[in-house]
Amino acid sequence: MTVLVQEKNFNLADEINQLKTADGATGAIISFIGIVRGDKSLKALELEHYPKMTFTALEEIKNKALKKWNLIDVRIVHRFGHLSLGEQIMMVAVAAPHRREAFEAADYIMDFLKSRAPFWKKEHGDNGSVWVNANPEDEKSLARW
């Protein structure tokens, strides 16, 4: 059960290798990677965060998922700083006995990371820099849980 907040990149395979899955208890591993997306005018993303709050917020999201579903392990890595187009932003991996639980927990964690983790994205492009607005759909999505 690990949460990492870091500037450097991560390797999905290495992170999944560190998931606890032993003893035949794990039947499903789901992983999600968020990537800097944009058209050619986007050069990079600046990811600002609130260091004193970030880790605690991610831990809380992870712990809520652990209470809600029967999971074997959860690993969250979230980057901050300067990220170029196509770079990995964050990942979440969930190991569970059953597929449905793994899917729901990963979906849940992503929903809360979107709207409850203290990160803010600024896009740097050909036409200057602009703060990414929160998508109202993301906030609404929390009502599903």
Add this chain to the structure above:
Amino acid sequence: MTVLVQEKNFNLADEINQLKTADGATGAIISFIGIVRGDKSLKALELEHYPKMTFTALEEIKNKALKKWNLIDVRIVHRFGHLSLGEQIMMVAVAAPHRREAFEAADYIMDFLKSRAPFWKKEHGDNGSVWVNANPEDEKSLARW
């Protein structure tokens, strides 16, 4: 857009590296791994399949997902043969512009793999061998789509 049916193991990172994600179009990659699960009495799983039908069935599932959602790439690897406790059975990886599409498509593909891909599992354990029954919930789950 690749479907592989094979006896040998696969490496998630290698498979994801072969997903098409270029040009900043991809914002989300989701991957699912199914693993041989069981208590200590289970030694291995024998995965029988219908070779002439398997590839076509998986291709059809993949193509239906591609029609239903806006996806960048899909990769399915499904193993057959003798699999020990804790071994990887199959994986599906989906690259998409947006998270919600990636989640739904992966969920959809898994649902159809469960009940519409011609595989049958036999568990070899301390107390003999037994065919795994299909879970009625898996069939019901198809009605979601």
Add this chain to the structure above:
Amino acid sequence: MKIKILYFAWLRERIGKSSEVIETEAKTVEQLIKDLRSKEERYDFAFSDLSSVRVALDQTLSTFDSSLKNVNEVAFFPPMTGG
């Protein structure tokens, strides 16, 4: 009419073979199953609970009332457990 039949999983085990070519006048899957059941006891046993039998005609999942016209390969198997 000659038709190739495949059996998978416990259907294969109960019948004791993975495939065979038979001569049949059956027009539908239902009729084919009736023919098979009358052949030998192990067939009768294998097909005794049709709620746990599925059929594919030329590698396409089908229903018991489907016609066998122009079908080359019939496969019988339990509900699939992929993934």
Add this chain to the structure above:
Amino acid sequence: MKIKILYFAWLRERIGKSSEVIETEAKTVEQLIKDLRSKEERYDFAFSDLSSVRVALDQTLSTFDSSLKNVNEVAFFPPMTGG
């Protein structure tokens, strides 16, 4: 009462600093915002649309009507965009 205030994203940019310690008699977040807005025009502008401002009290997401009693650190920021 001395209280530490942090600003993030465009709130930080509009106000022109990432943190400050101020002396205030405000009992709630609402009152604190009112105090800040009356300080200088850039504060007034930063807080002009409260529907796009969020607040955390000692690193916990809170509401504008929350009390500042025993609070050490107030953070103002736009809706979060993690993930």
